[in-house]
Amino acid sequence: MKTLKTFVLGAGLAALSQLAQAADSGFTLETVDPEADRLALQQYYQKRFPGVPLEEYVNGIYAVDPASREQWDALMEFPPYEFDLEEGQVLFETPFANGKRYADCFDNGGIGIRQNYPYWNSEEGAVKTLEQEINQCREQNGEAPLKWKKGDIAKISAYMAWTSRDKPFDIKIPQDDPRALQAYLDGKKFFYAKRGQLNLSCANCHLDGSRILIRADLPGPTLGQPTHFPVVRSKWGEIGTLHRRYEGCHRDTRSVPLPPQSDEFRKLEYFQTYMSNGLVVNGPGARK
């Protein structure tokens, strides 16, 4: 955390992107304004890619790059996640050894709730993600937790996302708990902080670098980025979770990858998802 603060103090002042300056919102508890951040992000992209409707941003790079879109449309004729959805439904509906089910752990039986994640849990004083609560449900019912990056957890998450398709994300930052705002702020600082051998922040590639050729590919815009997870990534040849990608991206950009579901990643997800409020759940997704 200390190192992070040093990053931010050093880099934040020097290299704030246009966006952060445009928002009347800063990087301290006193000055941060999440709604201003969110609206500034939308305005930034409307100016950057004129004519692209905001709701299209759930499709990532395919919303803003026509050539990629053509290839993706062909792939989506028969989405690669269909098998994972089938398996995910079976996994979700199969009772545990003690007879209970996932439906017993979640609101509304776990159906149509993806848009509420991640959320600030005041009792635990932490950001909770969907994958965390899937494993929590398992452990509470005497089952071993699943691994965080791929396989069953991604399939169950995929099914839960599928049942929530087209519901707008509505992440809340409870006003009565200042720790929630701090978590949002931590996520925001993480997003803008430079790290690793290449001295890159998430913003460098996914904000300023949206649709700019980097590492022989075009990064997707950060607006709407988390909405389609979990994702079948052609590179993986299988379905994987958001935190798998967070970890992988750190490795790709030559900074030490933090573990999936670590504190920092959950706060990053909190920040990114809040910024995508208003956009709909479109998971599971397919990407290159």
Next chain:
Amino acid sequence: MSIMRVKAKASGERTDVKMMAKHIMETGQRKDKAGNVIPALFLSEIEVKHSGKVVFTANLGPAVSKNPYFSFSFAGGASGDTLEVNWKENTGKSGSETAEIR
């Protein structure tokens, strides 16, 4: 255990078919962690029939990736008709499934 997911739609004078096979398409070139070759297991032939007539055939090999996707059209076919999908693996194992045209 069905391995074919078929989406077939009658559209005027023709029927458009998209299908994905759930199959590992193991090439036989990979080795496991212990160093043993993972035996080849891939679809070698696919045949689709409509009203007893063959409308699509495919000869596949180890070059085809996991969960192969096929897209083709044939003249004729109407909503409610049945398609017969036959497949064969390199091991000799075969299967036959049906799907309905929407």
